[in-house]
Amino acid sequence: MNIPHRAGLENFPSYRQGKTPADADGLKAFKLSSNENPYPPLPSVVQAVTRALSSINLYPEMAAEELTDAIASRWAVTPENIALGAGSVEVASQIIHAATNPGDLVMFAWRSFEAYPLLVTAAGATPQPIPLAPDGGHDLAAMAAAVTPKTRVIFVCNPNNPTGNVLSAAAVESFIQAVPSNVVVVLDEAYVHFNYAEDTAVGIDMFRKYPNVAVLHTFSKAYGLAGLRLGYAIAAPELVTALRKVAVPFGVTALAQQAGLASLQAEDELAQRIETLVSERGRVHAALLAAGLPVLPSEANFLWLESGERTGALADLFEQNALSIRAFPGEGIRISVGDPEANDRILAVARQATALLAPLL
Incomplete structure (x- = not known):
């Protein structure tokens, strides 16, 4: 059947979701491929969602005023500074659609969040990837030097996904100052809650100083609402107005709105879970280092093994152990980073990997 489609779509890759694990040799399977929060939603969040179920025959409030006001209050900004979407990835898409025309450039480090080049291409803009620095972080000097009159948006993922590297406040501020003021600099802070680096760049601080800065946050990671899809941008009112125009109507469901509100009211409880995950991250990182595996420091809820040509063999070993x-x-x-049981399995695999890959390590 010859169905009309956009030219070049056949060469356009689909976003690849994290693989679902399979049990192996009687081992319980753990999914550690999607940076999900391993803990279930808080009871208060579940109750809020449950109460909202009786009205799912109705459209949600498109403006989501109560949630918008709550987020604005959380960050001491105005509601006019908040744009919502079905996850921060959808808000990133809004930014690209609102700020670019076909053929304009959207810059990002690479490797970084896998969706960036897909979102850019889908919007008709052109990806402008800049290789990472040797430490797995953004090469901000190279990025600043690569800006052209066609560059319209720059994504800076901090901490970077998938390497976990963090950028300092001084480095990011110097970079923003080097970029033309008509270029939107997006500080993607999907993993901000796990970032304990003392000198890290803080998106809201940069936003307050530079009107061309937008900040992306999500409820998918620390808040554990990945299945409900909720994220937002903090940006200048002019940009927020444009984002709302290109947003999918009713894209933020009533259930997501109520879950977001309840999560903001339960941040003290959520902080305990974040502390647990950060502690587990440190334990796993130290053990992987002790096992001789090439793991980088991370300020996110994941760790990066810089395994190069050994990647295939290591990946097979994890899968053989139901991870x-x-x-x-x-x-x-x-x-x-999973719960302690899953993390113990990671360490068991690390010990196997040391023996299996000793000639290559």
Whole structure:
């Protein structure tokens, strides 16, 4: 059947979701491929969603005023500074659609969040990837030097997904000052809650100083609402107005709105879970280092093994032990931090990997 479609779509890759694990040799399977929060929603959040179920025959409030006001209050900004979407990835798409015309450039480090080049291409703009620095972080000097009159948006992922590297406040501020003021600099802070680096760049601080800065946050990671899809941008009112125009109507469901509100009211409880995940991250990182595996420091809820040509063999070993991870052939492996049982399995695999790959390590 010859169905009309956009030219070049046949060469356009689909976003690849984290692989679902399969049990192996009687081992319980753990999914560590999607950076999900391993803990269930808080009871108060479940109750809020449950109460909203009786009205799902009705459209949600498109403006989501109560949630918008709550987020604005949380960050001491105005509601006119908040744009919502079905996850921060959808808000990132809004920014690209609102700020670019066909053929304009959208810059990002690479490797970084896998969706960036897909979102850019889908919007008709042109991806402008800049290789990472040797430490797995953004090469901000190279990015600043690569800006052209066609560059309209720059994504800066901090901490970077998938490497976990963090950028300092001084480095990011210097970069923003080097970029023309008509270029939107998006600080993507999907993993901000796990970032304990003392000198890290803080998106809201940069936003307050530079009107061309937008900040992306999500409820998918620390808040554990990945299945409900909720994220937002903090940006200048002029940009927020444009984002709302290109947003999918009713894209933020009533259930997501109520879950977001309840989560903001339960941040003290959520902080305890974040502390647990950060502690587990440190334990796993130290053990992987002790096992001789090439793991980088991370300020996110995942760790990056810089495994290069050994990636395939390592990925197979994880799968044989009922662990799904995110493998990037020829580059490395991203492993989400799970609950203690899952993390113990990671360490068991690390010990096997040391013996299996000793000639290559």
